[in-house]
Amino acid sequence: MSSTNPEFLWYIPNQVQAGHRGDAAGADHNSLDTLTSHAKALEEHGWQGALIGTGWGRPDTFTVGAALAARTSRFEPLVAIRPGYWQPAQFASAAATLDHLSDGRLRINIVSGQDKLAAYGDSEGDQAHRYARTREFMQLVRKLWTEENVTYRGEHFQVTDSTVAPRIQARPGRRHPRLYFGGASAAAERVAAAEADVQLFWGEPLADVQARIERLKTLSRELGREHAPLEFGLRITTLVRETSAQAWADAEAKVARMAATQGAGWNDHGRAFVAVGQQRLLDLQARGDVLDDNLYTAPGRFGGGGAGTTWLVGSAREVASSLRKYQALGIRHFILSDTPYLQEIKRQGETLLPLLRG
Secondary structure (H helix, E strand, O other): OOOOOOOEEEOOOOOOOOOOOHOOOOOOOHHHHHHHHHOOOOHHOOOEEEEEEOOOOOOHHHHHHHHHOOOOOOEHHHHHHHHEEEEEEHHHHHHHHHHOOOOOEEEEEEEOOOOOHHOOOOOOOHHHHHHHHHHHHHHHHHHHHHOOOEEEEEOEEEEEEEEOOOOOOOOOOOOOOEEEEOOOOOHHHHHHHHHHEEEOOOOOOOHHHHHHHHHHHHHHOOOOOOOOOOOOEEEEEEEEEEEEEHHHHHHHHHHHHHHOOOOOOOOOOOOOOOHHHHHHHHHHHOOOOOEEOOOOOOHHHHOOOOHHHOEEEEHHHHHHHHHHHHHHHHHHEEEEOOOOHHHHHHHHHOOHHHHHHH
């Protein structure tokens, strides 16, 4: 399972509250018609699909992904899901069904970060326990997608004589839906190196991303990875305008608004527990407001979280140049976004994507 050409996806926030990361705050922001307008705009403007965020207290991600797949013909939902919220056999069956009904358009992002586990009856121990369970989840889901009459006896999950129907149909370059994975801790990287198809990074400087890629490749060899080589992706905010001056003026104005509201609506990753990957982004502020050519770290100082912590800022040519440098390191999967989401789907689809595909 490998790809040679870069892939470009967007982000659908999947929030109950309007105004996510400065988006237009409409009462119907999460209606099926509004979300469908985003998915169809992605199809029309050259994007392959979108990541759909997950977490307790948000609309169910798999349901949203299924609804958007039904209303589109090419849009590929990258559905974020959590072990523990799903049991692996039920998830493998649901995903195989959606993949069948959507003609092979499903992608999966496995999330192991902190969540309100008690709210849906889940529990987990320390970090080692959490990632051991995640690794078993990924192992078993892959087996159920690719084998029949599966019997599996793990520490966390067990099935007996299990066959998923309908069967996943292998397609060119894709034996089953790709398993994307994030996380920057040592425990997370070991899971990615052994079991993920795509390791996602947030917007770190080029040298930092290069070091992580090399470390993950080394880990893959040390752990005796049994799958196709691990691929790499970048999830980042891209603020693109006609000129560099306009882009930086708009970026600084947006950060000023964040400062005035203490980042309200900007961080959906939580502050009580700061994950290793998030802390790496926040620590970049000590190295300067702008790193590399145009990686803007100031948003993290005023409430930006996750992919909203650092931004690539500039003209379409400047941002494309930066993304090509990540591509040269081995990044093949790009998940970009900026707000207002619908407006930027169109703007960046028309100005940025042609430069990246040219």
